[in-house]
Amino acid sequence: MIPRITHADPDRDRQIRRALDEAGCCVVTDAAAPEVMGAIAAELAEHGDMASVGRSDFEGHTTRRTGAPLPRSATFRSIARHPAVLASGDHVLGHATTWRFSAAEYIEIGPGETAQRLHRDRWKYDMVEFGVEVEMNGMWAVTDFTEANGATRVVPGSHRWPAEQRPHPDDTVPAEMPCGSLFLYTGSVYHGGGPNESDEWRAGLSLQHAVGWLTQSTNQFLECPPAEVGDWDDELLRFIGYTKTGNGLGYWRDSEDPLTAVHPDRELPRGWATVRPA
Numbered sequence: 001m002i003p004r005i006t007h008a009d010p011d012r013d014r015q016i017r018r019a020l021d022e023a024g025c026c027v028v029t030d031a032a033a034p035e036v037m038g039a040i041a042a043e044l045a046e047h048g049d050m051a052s053v054g055r056s057d058f059e060g061h062t063t064r065r066t067g068a069p070l071p072r073s074a075t076f077r078s079i080a081r082h083p084a085v086l087a088s089g090d091h092v093l094g095h096a097t098t099w100r101f102s103a104a105e106y107i108e109i110g111p112g113e114t115a116q117r118l119h120r121d122r123w124k125y126d127m128v129e130f131g132v133e134v135e136m137n138g139m140w141a142v143t144d145f146t147e148a149n150g151a152t153r154v155v156p157g158s159h160r161w162p163a164e165q166r167p168h169p170d171d172t173v174p175a176e177m178p179c180g181s182l183f184l185y186t187g188s189v190y191h192g193g194g195p196n197e198s199d200e201w202r203a204g205l206s207l208q209h210a211v212g213w214l215t216q217s218t219n220q221f222l223e224c225p226p227a228e229v230g231d232w233d234d235e236l237l238r239f240i241g242y243t244k245t246g247n248g249l250g251y252w253r254d255s256e257d258p259l260t261a262v263h264p265d266r267e268l269p270r271g272w273a274t275v276r277p278a
């Protein structure tokens with residue numbers, strides 16, 4: 001069973017932490033208004049039309065993926081640091097000096113799509129067994145997610161499975177949720193896009209976050225270059241990677257703070273010492 005938590009519940013963050021510990025996943029309902037989801041869909045629509053459908057069994061054959069929602073959608077920027085995202089990342093990735101945004105992708109699963117292969121998202125890191133969780137991911141329901149239209153299928157509790165244990169499709173349950181819900185899951189939970197047996201498209205905004213010492217899935221400094229992000233909040237810039245981390249990672253030139261590249265007029269402290277995101 002996937003734990004379900006209501007966004008407005010005063011005990012929300014504690015429940016999210018417990019669900020991620022026990023099940024490795026949860027659904028937060030009413031995390032954003034359906035209008036917010038609609039605005040993101042509208043802002044991404046012109047880019048989605050240009051993106052091709054997938055080319056492999058993993059990407060899907062009637063699934064459209066649109067990248068770079070941060071620069072393309074001001075509305076997505078306004079919810080990238082949603083409180084439920086911050087609570088889950090702080091809990092799962094808080095062992096690292098910093099954790100940060102890694103990628104987001106708008107995934108539209110079309111009628112007739114088959115089930116995606118079940119996987120752990122953290123396998124992208126050469127399938128290394130790190131001994132700590134390195135990813136904390138999510139999926140915004142931009143449309144309703146139903147079992148029929150391709151809701152993500154997940155194996156609750158599989159974040160604890162040993163490396164050699166593999167899931168069977170019968171182990172999965174669909175992350176059914178209304179538009180505006182947020183499905184949260186750790187990098188070790190087995191899951192995959194569901195088969196779409198309906199005649200409608202299922203749209204979701206997939207989120208990836210990782211510890212600061214790993215490469216981000218998308219190159220944020222190409223996607224959100226310094227010259228184009230001068231009016232973004234410092235918190236968001238820190239969140240997408242304009243920050244030092246660990247013991248001497250992420251600095252720029254003469255041990256400068258990378259935020260200096262966006263705001264050359266600012267005097268920011270130099271040095272390798274980590275600054276935690278604002």
Ligand SMILES: O=C(O)CCC(=O)C(=O)O
Nearest residue numbers: 107151152191192193194
């Ligand atoms: O579209 C989905 O429901 C899941 C996609 C996914 O897990 C992935 O592409 O890694």
Ligand SMILES: [Fe+2]
Nearest residue numbers: 119121191192
């Ligand atoms: Fe995945």
